[in-house]
Amino acid sequence: KAGVTQTPRYLIKTRGQQVTLSCSPISGHRSVSWYQQTPGQGLQFLFEYFSETQRNKGNFPGRFSGRQFSNSRSEMNVSTLELGDSALYLCASSLWSSGRAYEQFFGPGTRLTVL
């Protein structure tokens, strides 16, 4: 079974630009979550999607947005990039239920550098 894939793996942008990252979940997984990881803050939850609907959202500004397609693939977008947005962006997929916790499977991440 193929794992979670993320593209691109590395990205360099300049301040003010926008970026779109892509995530393909494990086949059969309909929940996709996004996380930001930085050396100073560690892992932080961005948002979770299930059935094309955002189910939960972390404490990030509106410049961070996402969406999920009918095939469960997900994208996240960051507009008006700032230097502080430089981070490893991780996507995780899992089965989903409002009443139980399932194991999350993480992708390798996209390393975003903002210059």
Next chain:
Amino acid sequence: KNQVEQSPQSLIILEGKNCTLQCNYTVSPFSNLRWYKQDTGRGPVSLTIMTFSENTKSNGRYTATLDADTKQSSLHITASQLSDSASYICVVSANSGNTPLVFGKGTRLSVIA
């Protein structure tokens, strides 16, 4: 404020030795607690998930304990191997399901020969 604190920040042990990593949390309401292993440059890999009613859970040489009364968890690694060198992250969920999740900063473990 929901927080997860891990200790120590870093740890160096000899191959074959045991070690224990600590996690204290103030997340409320509590739903579940997870331990992840993250190798450098890779995404985290789930080791265990424990709910309120579970005290101990094992995954091979990894054993996690949970004391929901004191809001503490530990991850014990037995007979360490060089491949155990990684960051170990404790994560607590405040609601049922996967999110929202509160992450610890991790313990960086180095196993040396």
